Amino acid sequence: MNAAAARHNNAAPIMEVRDLNLWYGDGTHALKDVCFDLYPREVLAFIGPSGCGKSTALKVLNRMHDGGRDVRIEGTVLMQGHDIHAPDVDPPLHRRRFGWVAQKPNPFPASIWENVAYGPRIHGLTRDRDEMAALVEDCLRRAHLWDEVKDHLHDIDGTDLSGGQQQRLCIARALSTQPDVLLMDEPTGSIDPIATAAVEDLVLEMKHHLSIVLVTHSMMQARRVADRVAYFHLGELREIGPTEMIFAAAQDPEARAFIAGQLG
Ligand SMILES: Nc1ncnc2c1ncn2[C@@H]1O[C@H](COP(=O)(O)OP(=O)(O)OP(=O)(O)O)[C@@H](O)[C@H]1O
Numbered sequence: 001m002n003a004a005a006a007r008h009n010n011a012a013p014i015m016e017v018r019d020l021n022l023w024y025g026d027g028t029h030a031l032k033d034v035c036f037d038l039y040p041r042e043v044l045a046f047i048g049p050s051g052c053g054k055s056t057a058l059k060v061l062n063r064m065h066d067g068g069r070d071v072r073i074e075g076t077v078l079m080q081g082h083d084i085h086a087p088d089v090d091p092p093l094h095r096r097r098f099g100w101v102a103q104k105p106n107p108f109p110a111s112i113w114e115n116v117a118y119g120p121r122i123h124g125l126t127r128d129r130d131e132m133a134a135l136v137e138d139c140l141r142r143a144h145l146w147d148e149v150k151d152h153l154h155d156i157d158g159t160d161l162s163g164g165q166q167q168r169l170c171i172a173r174a175l176s177t178q179p180d181v182l183l184m185d186e187p188t189g190s191i192d193p194i195a196t197a198a199v200e201d202l203v204l205e206m207k208h209h210l211s212i213v214l215v216t217h218s219m220m221q222a223r224r225v226a227d228r229v230a231y232f233h234l235g236e237l238r239e240i241g242p243t244e245m246i247f248a249a250a251q252d253p254e255a256r257a258f259i260a261g262q263l264g
């Protein structure tokens with residue numbers, strides 16, 4: 001048992017990333033020997049300057065680079081001990097274990113109901129319409145959107161909601177396939193402060209049930225919601241540790257300077 005696992009109530013990591021390297025087709029070496037663990041029921045924030053590999057690292061976890069032109073990946077990513085790139089892993093089934101929330105809310109141009117029901121339907125997660133109705137309601141409740149939309153599930157499109165509502169709809173959609181890990185890439189980057197507070201509250205609630213990796217440019221947000229923080233710099237994961245430790249006393253000089261600059 002290492003010290004990190006002890007901090008996480010003796011839980012084994014859900015994901016283990018070791019010596020991860022990624023090159024894009026144009027030769028960009030976007031990830032360099034990246035190592036980290038993700039524990040059950042934690043929020044891990046990725047911070048660092050623009051272009052340093054945060055989104056790339058997030059996308060490796062759910063194999064979003066599959067099919068990307070000439071993307072080359074070396075190293076190991078384990079999920080509950082299994083190599084996610086092993087030949088026996090079915091990529092769509094792997095991806096179903098993850099929810100994805102993007103910076104810009106991106107609901108489908110379809111009804112609120114359809115936005116949430118689509119994933120469970122294509123994965124065959126419900127047996128009949130009653131079960132689907134219960135699942136749609138549960139996801140919308142967990143995303144704190146139910147009360148605002150319950151009378152318009154079929155007659156308002158997701159794209160007609162306000163920005164903050166759209167982002168909560170996207171969170172409901174991400175939860176609908178019952179993921180183990182939620183990946184959020186700057187999820188409050190394009191919504192207002194009130195909607196941001198709502199999403200942050202949701203993150204703190206959702207982490208009781210799943211692991212969350214959150215990319216953020218807001219140091220305040222990382223402090224409010226993250227259990228641990230990883231600092232990326234030019235493709236390297238320079239430092240990872242408990243949030244209060246990274247903010248109070250990062251060892252890496254560039255991490256310290258970045259945090260000081262962003263806070264000041
Ligand atoms: N599809 C791609 N093809 C080629 N290069 C890419 C691709 N996606 C990202 N890159 C490059 O890989 C590096 C890391 O990009 P990435 O998007 O992971 O950074 P980031 O830390 O998320 O930045 P930001 O904070 O601006 O979102 C950058 O140099 C970027 O230009």
Ligand SMILES: [Mg+2]
Binds near residue numbers: 054055056185215
């Ligand atoms: Mg990014």
